[in-house]
Amino acid sequence: MSKPLFYGKQHISQNDVDAVLDTLKSDFLTQGPKVKQFEEALRTKVTADYAVACSNGTAALHLACLSLGVGVGDEVWVPAISFVASANCALYTGATVSFLDVEPLSGNLCVDDLSKKLARAAEQNRLPKAVVVVHMAGLPCDMQAIANLCRPLGIAIIEDAAHALGSTYINQAIGACQYSDITTFSFHPVKSITSAEGGMVLTNNPELAQKIRTLCSHGISKTNFTTDTQYPSWYYEQQELGYNYRLSDLHAALGLSQLDKLDDFVHQRQALASRYKQALAELTWQTSPTRGSSAFHLAIAFFPKDRRDQIYLALKEQGIHCQLHYMPIYRQPYHDVGATNYVRFPGAEAYFSTALSLPLFPDLTHNDQDRVIEAIKELI
Structure with a gap:
């Protein structure tokens, strides 16, 4: 494997x-x-x-x-x-x-x-x-x-x-x-x-x-x-x-x-994020900054609401461990705002139901990134 x-x-x-x-x-x-x-x-x-x-x-x-x-x-x-x-x-x-x-x-x-x-x-x-x-x-x-x-x-x-x-x-x-x-x-x-x-x-x-x-x-x-x-x-x-x-x-x-390596790390993250967006142009991606630049701690893509979790699990079976960042804090049991109040946050609910963070870190090789890209292409 x-x-x-x-x-x-x-x-x-x-x-x-x-x-x-x-x-x-x-x-x-x-x-x-x-x-x-x-x-x-x-x-x-x-x-x-x-x-x-x-x-x-x-x-x-x-x-x-x-x-x-x-x-x-x-x-x-x-x-x-x-x-x-x-x-x-x-x-x-x-x-x-x-x-x-x-x-x-x-x-x-x-x-x-x-x-x-x-x-x-x-x-x-x-x-x-x-x-x-x-x-x-x-x-x-x-x-x-x-x-x-x-x-x-x-x-x-x-x-x-x-x-x-x-x-x-x-x-x-x-x-x-x-x-x-x-x-x-x-x-x-x-x-x-x-x-x-x-x-x-x-x-x-x-x-x-x-x-x-x-x-x-x-x-x-x-x-x-x-x-x-x-x-x-x-x-x-x-x-x-x-x-x-x-x-x-x-x-x-x-x-x-x-x-001392921060600038290089950020440059590598930005290049990898750009490569994802070009290869998976059919996906919707996190909005680009209009008055600045992102350090791309994460590469967040958006998938159809009814398929996001299915895609997450299918990628995991292939050893590609994505993540959701994050479930709305108000949904955590500690806060207990009640499901009827979720409608007060339409943006957060839409984000929560479709977002997924793909592998992104400075040591990610193009070969490994291609593996992620091809797996996603097959699934969508």
Whole structure:
């Protein structure tokens, strides 16, 4: 049987291995220089003012919500199509979550639905504390339009860019925070680059950056003290209830090595996605960005609603492991919104019933991609 092909896979080269081994032999396995180097390199890459590394993308989202003061009594709006972490980050703080519909051929937040929901919320004096914006599969959302709606109302914007490191919007890298308060990244193995596990929080606001850094490490400060008493260098203060969300130097060393290859990874993903679209022109594909570029974390194609699952299973039997990204979060049993409410999200329902992510990663060979293409051609 042919080797299995998965929807995503990391690329690890010898220099990645060497970077981790060098750090393993160094004086610091954690809280050492590599974390700061990784933060500075990524901050510079996306042209943000501040960056704080953390243990994973979910921790990054949680820190974003905490730093913005999201808590009990607040509401956070989240696009219906995303991984559950995009909503969980607000729930962890005690806030409630309300869902926004998405565009059926992109999976991105529907600006028209946001506009209408904001108008209703303003009339009821129930505006959200924050809106989470997810760049689905790396496809940039219309951040300018979203900011024009939210900023005049004092609503914070969090970019969940777990899929979008390497994407651009209006000639700027996603992560520059031009139209948001905070951007978060994930370095899970299937993302644009990997640190095995890891995340990053970026902002241009110095107060938010300091808050995020303190919350990331137990709520402890080693520099900004509440007392004028002079203590030796061992002194530190826990100033609030924080978390142990720190990234280790081992993870940072891998992330730093991978970051050097980001541009090549994105170029390879874009070329493979273009090749899929040319070879399978009879399929409908995720909408192309109009004011930027996608890093193509995923290659999302749309199949007939009555055949999508059949095609998924047939490909799986051939060792081609596709995936659905994602079932609407409101359909998860935890949220229990009730099937009668699904009609409130026509875009999300249309996306959910037809989308499928095909194998796409930098090491995917043309021969392996042709195998996927030919299998799909036979099935459709």
